[in-house]
Amino acid sequence: MNTSDKNVLFFVPEWPALDSAILHSQVLSVASFLNQEGFSCRFAGAETSPSRAQEAIAVIAAQYHVQAYVAPVLLPPEGPWSFWRSSRRVYDSMRSELADAGITHVYARSFIGSMWARRLARKLNAISIFDVRGLVGLEKQFTSGSSMKSRFISHLELQQGRRADRLTTVSENLKEYLEDKIGRHDVTVIPSCFNETRFFFDSNARSEIRQSLDLNENDILLCYSGGMSAWQRIADIISLFKRVCSADGRCKALFLTTSQEEVTRQLQKAQFPSGQAFVRGCAHQDVHRYLSAADIGILLRHDTPVNNVASPVKVGEYLACGLPVILTRGIGDYSAMLPAAGVGMLLDETTDIAEQVLQFIHRTNFESLRVKAIRFAKDRLTMSANLNQYRLLYAGSPGNRVQVC
Structure with a gap:
């Protein structure tokens, strides 16, 4: 597969771009790796202030060699409403900022992020990708008991799983769960990979x-x-x-x-x-x-x-x-x-x-x-060991989408 024509936007405005450990280890590290493999990756995220946003842009460029767009729109406390608000605001800026950037894929890793990533992908004539990392609704039920809120979250998660153009997840068990719940058999499995440059025997x-x-x-x-x-x-x-x-x-x-x-x-x-x-x-x-x-x-x-x-x-x-x-x-x-x-x-x-x-x-x-x-x-469990899976996930053109009612 020719990766030079894959222009990927990692759309993850839910967590602080400057110092979120999850964001750096599981999103920006992947974007950096894919750049090295011939992809062209960018990042769209959020921060809590203009100064932190500018610092995040500089850090991401220096450490990961990834072009970043970071908007100062993230407000505490962390939660669904904060995620929704920051995702909406970053979407608003990116749909004009990247209108002529030739983006081919828009990646998201939460069901709220996926809602806006899908809309952005349509605006940019790109493929939307939803990375299902876990089951937030079921986790809420486990920690707080079953409630209307937890059931609604589960509904939204599965809804995004049906509507995203591409699905990827972290385990064969989660792939089987999604196949059973939403009937999709095109899920790409890529485990949570560690960063080889930071984790090694010394x-x-x-x-x-x-x-x-x-x-x-x-x-x-x-x-x-x-x-x-x-x-x-x-x-x-x-x-x-x-x-x-x-x-x-x-x-x-x-x-x-x-x-x-x-x-x-x-x-x-x-x-x-x-x-x-x-x-x-x-x-x-x-x-x-x-x-x-x-x-x-x-x-x-x-x-x-x-x-x-x-x-x-x-x-x-x-x-x-x-x-x-x-x-x-x-x-x-x-x-x-x-x-x-x-x-x-x-x-x-x-x-x-x-x-x-x-x-x-x-x-x-x-x-x-x-x-x-x-x-x-x-x-x-390295990104390089899973390179073929990444290539499979980002294969095809924006015309290769799932059809959603």
Whole structure:
């Protein structure tokens, strides 16, 4: 496929363009990668003030080499109304700004963004693409209970899935869900890919950080990297790590988080073994250094419809830095995929999970498993590994649209 005639606009005005971690790791990194592969990608987003908008434009150009349009129209609090308002305002400016730009595809990654991206695509005679990253309506039902609002959100999500010209999603499970609910069989699956330039095994960092933590070669460092949201099950992780570290003095726990005070408080409340837990925070570009120092990554989720179709980017980040992943059932495609590939262990939560982790540690050669994990990540979870899927998604011309009643 000739990619030089693919002029893609990433239309994502829902989050602050300057410093949204999701936006930078999962949108701008992809735009930058596709530019390197011969596409021509631009970005349309929003910020909270003119000064932040100008700074975002400069940062995006310098770090990603992507031409950006950032409007100072984003207002707190974050939520559906804020998303709608910013998307509408950016749409208003882009339909005239890009009228003669030759845009061939307009990408969106939320159902609200897709509403305006589809309209913009029609104005520009382009193909609309809706990247379905999860199920917001079902997530609302899981966290707050079923309500008219959550059911309406689910309705809007599926409506956009029917109406967008192209659909892409992050897991085979989510593809099957969409096929069942809206009857579309043209969904392209591209997992949440990690950024190869930011996540990789760093042997020097491993030595430096383990030395700073006073770890020897025989110590096993279990790592949790993430936040404190309920769905991340931090209390369960602390409980598991406590039991493992109490049973085997070689085991230590690293919590890499922006919520250091809260994690420290919970560790104290749990009476975690003294000297066996480390709580650290760092800039995004240094996360790989700490992951390189660890030996095992952890990912616990509840077995719910929302998690069954997910594709946590954390999986790729762990593996890229050489960490096998211990995980629970029902995490997208990964709960089956990683153990089958020999780069993860699936916990059976109906029995003693601490004993399962200890058995895994005792039988594992971490040096050889590190090599295997890195290879799996590069072969399956990088943007370059999924280049053919990107080409498939952006194939064709604006005449290749779905017909919507």
